[in-house]
Amino acid sequence: MIGKTCYQVNLQKNFGGGEVYTRFFTETMVSLGWNIVLFVARGATFWPALGLSGISLREIRDEKELLAALPAERSLIVTHTALGAEMAKSLARQHILTGFMHMPLYERNPPGFAYYTRLFAVSRHVLDSACSRGLRNVHPVPLYAMADLAPRARSSGDGNAIVANSIYDWDKRKVRDRLMSWFAPLVEKFVHRPTFKRRPGLTLGIVSRLTPIKQFPCMFSIIAPVLSRYPQVNLEIFGSGGYASVRDLKQALAPAWSQVRFWGQQGDVGRIYESLDYVLTGLPEKEALGLNLLEAQSRGTPVLAVNAPPFTETVVDGSGGYFFEDPRRDAGLGFGQLLERLCTGVLPRPDPRLDTEQLARFSREAFRSRVKAALDAAMVEA
Secondary structure (H helix, E strand, O other): OOOOEEEEEEOOOOOOHHHHHHHHHHHHHHHOOOEEEEEEEOOOOOHHHHOOOOOEEEEEOOHHHHHHHOOOOOOEEEEOOOOOHHHHHHHHHHOEEEEEEOOOOOOOOOHHHHHOOEEEEOOHHHHHHHHHOOOOOEOOOOOOOOOOOOOOOOOOOOOOOOEOOOOEOOOOOOHHHHHHHHHHHHHHOOOOOOEOOOOOOEEEEEEOOOOHHHOHHHHHHHHHHHHHOOOOEEEEEEOOEOHHHHHHHHHHOHHHHHHEEEOOOOOOHHHHHOOOOEEEOOOOOOOOOOHHHHHHHHOOOOEEEEOOOOHHHHOOEOOOEEEEOOHHHHOOHHHHHHHHHHHOOOOOOOOHHHOHHHHHHOOHHHHHHHHHHHHHHHHHHO
């Protein structure tokens, strides 16, 4: 007999989309009558600020501590970070081991996934990647997501103002980043932090962590020269990343540098979307879903995205925004043609909120229904 307590595991030490997903999934589980114990990495200080209530939040050092902290009785476990093969194998013998795949299995294949009772893909793109790796324990319906715009761990500004934050997330496993993390706060005390104000012209925005999976340096190495031909187009970047990711992105943006501003990671993303004309994506194949695209559209902000999965799952061309050809295939020609049409008014700015059918697919109610069906299936299998 399985009780109504679910043990979730998220051992990420940096805040990103997977942690936002963990929050609204947890809230959904609570609404379905589950008691939640959430195991998080010791030192991940952002969790208390996410506003999760009615759950037990427990810090652990690693997987070994997880094993010791779990109850002896058979229970439901949901992971948001892939467990190692030996740990997954051990837990699957005693518990109902399920977990989310928050990334496609592109150039990666966590060996622990083979031992899970059931895996949950966040998009068809991720689901297809898992099946291509021979995994047969994947729930056949993507769970997708919902737009969660509640305030987040890191915030800036006063009232309605958006104030620049640090653009770096330090990876403490690297000696260089560890040293920089010690000195950066001392230097930042003397750094001027401007307040965001829209500039005249068309405003594009990136609202995302600046991680390698987004492939921003690769994309902008191709389209930054195209962007520079449209000086009336501004690019505002809201997000932070590791030293190398930020360095490479700055280098790629050099041809259009006067049009670019960095604002760091922000706590109130809803305010950001309302300040933009369009949200711009990165390259697609390593991307899992694009929570930022759902968030933007729910606020009425359309999207400019490469015409490929997973973006084609979350954006409808013409009503949710516009697609352009992968710049690696056409040297940015399609992106340039799209900018031309936007700047001259040939293409109107759509309001994604008018496409009620598409938004309903990613509503809180629809997500709750998919979660319930997936968990019911997992419990039956167990």
